Amino acid sequence: MSNYFESEDLKKFGEIGRHAKPLADDFFRYYGKVTGTDGALSKREKSLIALAIAHAERCAYCIDAYTTACLEAGANPEQMAEAVHVAAAMKAGITLVHSVQMNNHLDRLVL
Secondary structure (H helix, E strand, O other): OOOOOOHHHHHHHHHHHOOOHHHHHHHHHHHHHHHOOOOOOOHHHHHHHHHHHHHHHOOHHHHHHHHHHHHHOOOOHHHHHHHHHHHHHHHHHHHHHOHHHHHHHHHHHHO
């Protein structure tokens, strides 16, 4: 193995139930219902959300899977890039908003 992430391993995702098949079956049913069909959100919108989250969570397998899923659902590269930028902006904002906690604590220490 040349590195931890091997793109071929994504094909093994279906094997997650090797030692807990009922739990894996439940997961895949739920996952399919949530991501596999149009609902209040279109399958394209769901794929773009998943792609953005894949980047935010740094899951190389998910990035590969949802890059493909986005294209298959009709998203274009510009939409995909924008979704990733939304995730990046959210991560930055989430980090920065926690500085309120630091400031609150500083106010208690300094006063």
